[in-house]
Amino acid sequence: xxxxxxxxxxxxxQRSAAPVAGHEPGTAGQEPVLxxxxxxxxxxxxxxxxxALDDVSFDIAxxxxxxxVGESGAGKSMTGNAVIRLLEPPGRIAEGxxxxxxxxxxxxxxxxxxxxxxxxIGMIFQDPLTSLNPLFSxxxxxxxxxxxxxxxxxxxxxxxxxxxxxxxxxxxxxxxLDSYPHQFSGGMRxxxxxxxxxxxxPEFIIADEPTxxxxxxxxxxxxxxLKRLCADHGTAVMLVTHDMGVIAxxxxxxxxxxxxxxxxxxxxxxxxRNPQHPYTKGLMASIPGITKKLERLYQIExxxxxxxxxxxxxxxxxRCPHAQKRCRDERPDLMPAEGSRxxxxxxxxxxxxxxxxxxxxxxxxHVR
Amino acid sequence: xLAFLIQRVLQAIFVMFVVALISFSLFHYVGDPVMNMxxxxxxxxxxxxxxxxxxxxxxVVVQFWHFIVNAAQFEFGISxxxxxxxxxxxxxxxPATLELAIVSAIFAVVMGIGLGIYTALRRRSWLAxxxxxxxxxxxxxxxxxxGVLLIYIFAVELGVLPAFGRGETVRIGNWxxxxxxxxxxxxxxxxxxxxxxxxQLTLIMRLVRAEMLxxxxxxxxxxxxxxxxxxxxxxxxxxxxxxMIPVITIIGLQLGTIIAFAIIxxxxxxxxGVGALFxxxxxxxxxxxxxxxxxxxxxxxxxxxxxxxxxxxxxxxRLRAQGGGK
Ligand SMILES: Nc1ncnc2c1ncn2[C@@H]1O[C@H](COP(=O)(O)OP(=O)(O)O)[C@@H](O)[C@H]1O
Ligand code: SF4
Ligand SMILES: [Mg+2]
Numbered sequence: 001x002x003x004x005x006x007x008x009x010x011x012x013x014q015r016s017a018a019p020v021a022g023h024e025p026g027t028a029g030q031e032p033v034l035x036x037x038x039x040x041x042x043x044x045x046x047x048x049x050x051x052a053l054d055d056v057s058f059d060i061a062x063x064x065x066x067x068x069v070g071e072s073g074a075g076k077s078m079t080g081n082a083v084i085r086l087l088e089p090p091g092r093i094a095e096g097x098x099x100x101x102x103x104x105x106x107x108x109x110x111x112x113x114x115x116x117x118x119x120x121i122g123m124i125f126q127d128p129l130t131s132l133n134p135l136f137s138x139x140x141x142x143x144x145x146x147x148x149x150x151x152x153x154x155x156x157x158x159x160x161x162x163x164x165x166x167x168x169x170x171x172x173x174x175x176x177l178d179s180y181p182h183q184f185s186g187g188m189r190x191x192x193x194x195x196x197x198x199x200x201x202p203e204f205i206i207a208d209e210p211t212x213x214x215x216x217x218x219x220x221x222x223x224x225x226l227k228r229l230c231a232d233h234g235t236a237v238m239l240v241t242h243d244m245g246v247i248a249x250x251x252x253x254x255x256x257x258x259x260x261x262x263x264x265x266x267x268x269x270x271x272x273r274n275p276q277h278p279y280t281k282g283l284m285a286s287i288p289g290i291t292k293k294l295e296r297l298y299q300i301e302x303x304x305x306x307x308x309x310x311x312x313x314x315x316x317x318x319r320c321p322h323a324q325k326r327c328r329d330e331r332p333d334l335m336p337a338e339g340s341r342x343x344x345x346x347x348x349x350x351x352x353x354x355x356x357x358x359x360x361x362x363x364x365x366h367v368r
Numbered sequence: 369x370l371a372f373l374i375q376r377v378l379q380a381i382f383v384m385f386v387v388a389l390i391s392f393s394l395f396h397y398v399g400d401p402v403m404n405m406x407x408x409x410x411x412x413x414x415x416x417x418x419x420x421x422x423x424x425x426x427x428v429v430v431q432f433w434h435f436i437v438n439a440a441q442f443e444f445g446i447s448x449x450x451x452x453x454x455x456x457x458x459x460x461x462x463p464a465t466l467e468l469a470i471v472s473a474i475f476a477v478v479m480g481i482g483l484g485i486y487t488a489l490r491r492r493s494w495l496a497x498x499x500x501x502x503x504x505x506x507x508x509x510x511x512x513x514x515g516v517l518l519i520y521i522f523a524v525e526l527g528v529l530p531a532f533g534r535g536e537t538v539r540i541g542n543w544x545x546x547x548x549x550x551x552x553x554x555x556x557x558x559x560x561x562x563x564x565x566x567x568q569l570t571l572i573m574r575l576v577r578a579e580m581l582x583x584x585x586x587x588x589x590x591x592x593x594x595x596x597x598x599x600x601x602x603x604x605x606x607x608x609x610x611x612m613i614p615v616i617t618i619i620g621l622q623l624g625t626i627i628a629f630a631i632i633x634x635x636x637x638x639x640x641g642v643g644a645l646f647x648x649x650x651x652x653x654x655x656x657x658x659x660x661x662x663x664x665x666x667x668x669x670x671x672x673x674x675x676x677x678x679x680x681x682x683x684x685x686r687l688r689a690q691g692g693g694k
Contacts, residue, residue, distance in 0.1 A: 084594060118596025125594075130587035134686060135609050144605075145595045180685040196595055 031102050032059035033204045033236045034083065034121075039096035041075075041082050041260075043307075050307040052078045052091065053260045057334070062203065063234040065227070067241065067251030067268065069283070071304050074257040076240040080206040083238075084121050085113055101203065119149045122197035122205035122235075124226075127213040128190035132181040138165075138192050139177035142199060149200035164195040169225060187218035191225065198229060204236045212242065223250060244287045248272055256280050259304055259315040266340020276337035277344045279316045314344070322346060322356050376677050380670045385436075387666035391659035392435045396428075422446075435659075444660035449652045454660045458642055463544045464534055465634070465641030469627045471557055472565035476626070477619060480569045484576025488584065489603060491577075499573075506570035511629060515563040515636035522559060530556045532638040564633040568622040575618055579611040586610075613684055620676030624669040 041053035053075050060066045068076045081087050083098055085106075098106040100120055105113065117123075125131050133141060142161035146152060152160060158177070165173035168191040181189055190210065197205055207226060211219040227250050230237050239251060247254050248268060255265040256277065264277040275281045282300035302319040305311060313331055317323040326345055337347035345353040402415050402424070419425050422445070423434060438444065444454035483503075487496040506514075523531035535552035537545040547553025583589060584607055592602045631643035638644070642661060649657035681687050 086590060086593060114598060115596060117594055123591070123594035125587055125591055127587060131591040133588040133592065133606050133610065135613075135684065136606070137685075144597060144601065148596050148598065148601070182686050193591070196591075200596065 030061045032099075033062045033064075033101055034060040034238070035097075035099040035102075036079075036083065037097045037099070039079070039082060039098065040094045041078055041087065041091055042094040043091045045090075047308070051260060051310070052307060053082060054310075055333075056096070056257075056260075056262045058255055058262060058265055060204065060236045060238060062236055063231070064253065065230070065237045065239055065251045067239050067247035067254040068257060069241065069244065069247060069254060070257035072242075073304060075260040076257055077208050078260070079257070080123065080208050080238060080240060084117060084123050084206060086123075115149070118145060118197075118202065119200045120202050120204065122200075122202040124190075124193055124197045124205065124207040124210045126209040128186055128193050129213065131193045132189060132196075134181055137178050137180055138184075139179075142177075142192075142196060145196050145199045160199075161195075164199055165192070167229065168192070168195045168198075170195075186214050187222060190214060190218075190222050194222075194226060194229065198233070198235070201233055202235065204238070205230070206238045206240070208240045209242065210239075211246070219246075244272065244284070256283065259310050260307065261315055261343065262334065263316065263344070264337075264340055264342040265334065270339030274338060274340075276340055276347060277316075277342040278320045278322055278346070280342070322353065324353060326353060372681070373678075376674055380674055383670050384663075384666060387663060388436055388439060389432070391439075391662045392432050394655050394659050394662075395424075395431075439660075439663055444663070445656040447649075447654055447657050449649070449654040449657070454656045457645060457657060458660055458664065459543050461640060461642045461645045463546060464639060465627065465630055465643060467546065467548060468557065468560055468564060468633070468639060468641060469623075469630055471561045473568070473623050473626050475561055476565035476568035476572060476622070479565075480572025480619075481576050481615075483569075484573040485580060485603075485608065487573065488577045488580035491581065500577075503570040503573055506566050507574075511563060511567060511632045512636050514566055515559070515633060518559045518563055519636070529559050531559075534640055560633050560637045560639055563636065564626060564630060567629075568626060571622060572615070572619060576611060576615055579614055580607060583607045583610045609683070613680070616679050616683065617676055620672045620679075621669075624665075624672050627668050628665050 036059070037057050039053055039056040040051065043050040043052055056075070056079060058066070068079065070076055078087070078091075081091075082093055087093070093106055096106070097104055100116065105116060108116075132138065139158065139161055142164060143154065143157040146157040146160050147154075150157075150160070161177060162173050165176065170176055170188060170191055176184075181192070184192065194210075210226060211222050214222060223246060226237070229235070239247070241247060251268050253266060254268050254271045256263050256271065256279070258279050264271060264275065264280045266276075271280060272284060275284045279300070286300065300319055305315065305318075311318055311328070313326070313328040314320070314323070315331075317327040320327065324345075330345075332343045332345050332348070334341040334343050335347045335349060337344070346355055402418050402422070406414055406418060416425075423431060426434075442455055444458075446452065447454050447457055450457065483499055487499055490496045509517075519531045522529040530552070533556055534547045535554070535556035536550040537547045537553055538549045539545050547557060584603075588610075589602060589607055592606050597606070630639075630641060631646060633639065634641045634643035635647055642664070645657060646661040648654070649661065
């Protein structure tokens, strides 16, 4: 459609005061590009309200890659969807704040929020096969995206589209501009999707399992591409993935989610090599190849609770070997724990819960 | 593309051949036309003469061959009832039916797509819910009842629109008479057009709504939103185009049924079209007219189908790439 020169630019530049006092460690010194505070997402249903995200807070610094991990259903996609305001109805943000470059965005009216998408917050979805409209050529889809954000005419936008396709490594882009999505392989389509998401040079993108649906052989290429482009443009990334290998290789920090809550967050090295939350310990231990010294694979007993049946106190307490009365009564907030921060009473700075030990005096873990 | 076209045309010819066979067999299974035309009193010589004149004395295969050759040239013989060429009778009536059908079709398609989009985009609003409920009535009431109701309300009670007939007509060229150029002609068209189009309207609306809701929940629509495209562009450019792919087929088929269903509407409104002609023909066992009518309806369906296939092809790049066939 017609170009809408982004007036939101100015708005975002008149930065209001820092959203909330005290950035989290790891983004110190810089104003975060994204700051999520006490975010709560609810789904009102006939049988009561489901709480899909509960009290989630985190920051992402400019240019930083934050990896987000957790079992399927932990709320990773929900977090991204809430930030870019694409929650499926009746899901809604019930509490909390979202700030983009210092400007609060969760309470903007819809027509002021729409131009932020693509221009300031980009998004890449899991499945490149279904992310592109099959009835429009990729040139059309690129041009319309570019022109939605930048003051360009059709010809200039096509030039720009060619540049973008070059940048994401599509061979002979002039000849591919008028091709339709079905004429591309999965990997190539995901490259086009990346070009679309980055077309207006957003300062922050959400990549929700961007390689999960791809052939293993192209996953690494696509990730390398994403990493390189974001590094080149200084784009911050929220990278949702199942793959701890990808996190270890790509992310600066990692956030671990469980049952709609953020339970541990910290620098990748710390969280991967020295996890602090009992759940993260189990998660890392269950992944082969991350901690080599393991002689056997651990598995956490039980499974993550459904939204309708999240236990009181610490959501992990039914599966935690250290769980005690306090864990069932009081919900722990994120607390400093060695190099990261974990939501676990074992790390209460005032009155830490004593970890349970086995007969030989070693800390108990989730051996089955 | 060419292979696809040829394949479709061959299919169309086959369908027409089968319908021709059925129409032709009417001549042999529905009464004895010579008896009907001449009555009991005629002499054997009279009958033989008429039989020869109508070509009924030749072998069946030869008769069928003649029937097809003639039909291909829009020749359907002489009406048993009025003794005039069937083609003339149909051509005389065709403008009335076509005008009615086209106006109803436009009404049904425009309103159906518009309301379908509206009820999909505003599916929680009371108006959308009201329209959906009302459309159930549209689907379930039989056409003649709708016609009678409309006549009762607008012609009898309110007296604002004519209850029957086509109003004043104007001749265009040799054989086209139109009601679209006179006030009374236009006013006469309103009730029959609504009656004929209402069922298709509700059908199209419900289909568009269902398809659109499905499309709106797809990943590419979500991604289109995430790219920052405006609501208008997402809904009316992206979602609508994808919605129309399955809808085109159904709309095409519905246009065919509009012409076929015109029989009922024409009867209710005493509309001087081919539908009414067919009803009269059935009553008088006027087989040539019946056969010609069947062939005409079949031709309409076949042509519409062909057009739909080509449209499909034009809209969906995936079909084009495969070089045809769906
Ligand atoms: N439309 C919805 N209505 C109700 N619950 C939903 C809906 N979509 C997702 N959920 C629930 O929200 C939770 C988080 O889902 P999601 O964020 O997709 O998980 P993941 O971490 O695998 O991306 C899951 O328990 C899921 O069942
Ligand atoms: S708070 Fe208690 S139950 Fe939860 S992880 Fe820590 S020790 Fe386990
Ligand atoms: Mg997910």
